[in-house]
Amino acid sequence: MSSVPLLSLRIGAIAPLGPRAAPSGIAKSAVAGPLALSPTGFAGDRQGDPVRHGGPEKAVHHYPFEHYAGWARDLGGHRLLDGPGAFGENLSTSGLAEDTVAIGDVFRLGAALIEVSQGRQPCWKLNERFGRTDxxxxxxxxxxxxxxxxVLEPGIVAPQDSLVLEERRAPEWTLARIWRAFYVDTLNRAELSGIAALERLxxxxxxxxxxxxxxxxxxxxxxxxxGGA
Structure with a gap:
């Protein structure tokens, strides 16, 4: 995974989402030109709930496009799965996934330098987005x-750029391993202790x-x- 090209670079404005009309920036559109990436995200990208979304530790969201085929099978097809953007991602790629990407992985993206900080913790707004309660x-x-x-170093990012791996600071702590500790093997104290001590998380x-x-x-x-429903 030394270099992986972007399939799509996306940003979104705040708009009402679903029957609740919740303010959200999950509906992101592809950009054709370069964007400035600051410590809090891409220029023009917005979050409807800045307490739970966005901020320095969640400045950029990445979702693997290879997951879309699995979702199409699971959901029996869905209009949102025709191309990138269904999950509110800023970056779409093929070639990076949770079982290989680890906390502390550092990538050069255009002129910017970014570091994997955490996995996504899904919330009810995905239910609104897909029209499914589950x-x-x-x-x-x-x-x-x-x-x-x-974002370790702000810079300009273009849709034609690639993610170039520069450093792995904790390669044993893949996103899939942390997901398993949080949601599958939920009271494994050894794993939880390791996560609590993981400096780059x-x-x-x-x-x-x-x-x-x-x-x-x-x-x-x-x-x-x-969502309290």
Missing amino acids: MARLVQSTGRTGWYYR AEGWRSHARRRLESNRVEDWSKRLD
Whole structure:
């Protein structure tokens, strides 16, 4: 995975989403020209809920396009799956996935330098986006979550650029391994301790592991996944 070209570079404005008309920037469109990437994201990209989306540890969202074939099989086809953008991703590629990408992987993207900071924790807005009450739960249960980057060096990024791997700081801690600890083998204390100590992981996720270690129980996911419905 030393160099992987972008299939699509995307940004979105805030717009009402689904029957609830929740403000959201999940509907992103492909750009034809270069964009400035700052520590908080691409110029022109917006988040409807800045408390839970965006910010320095979630500046850029990446979703593997190879997952789309699996979703088409699982969902029996869906209009959103005709091309990139269904999951609100800024970056779409083929050749990078959760089982190979790890926390702390550093990529050059155009003039910018970015680092994998955490996986995506799906929320109920995916249900609104797809018109399915179970979509967020499906994303979580399959592990096809995508991931986020922090920006180490701001710069200009163009749709024709490639992600070029420059450094691996914790290659053993793949996104798939962390997903398994959070959502499958949920009370594995050795894994949770490793996650809590993982320096390059976003602090929010390290705190999540620490809270589970302290309480020795799995938190309730229903509000995040179902939106209180």
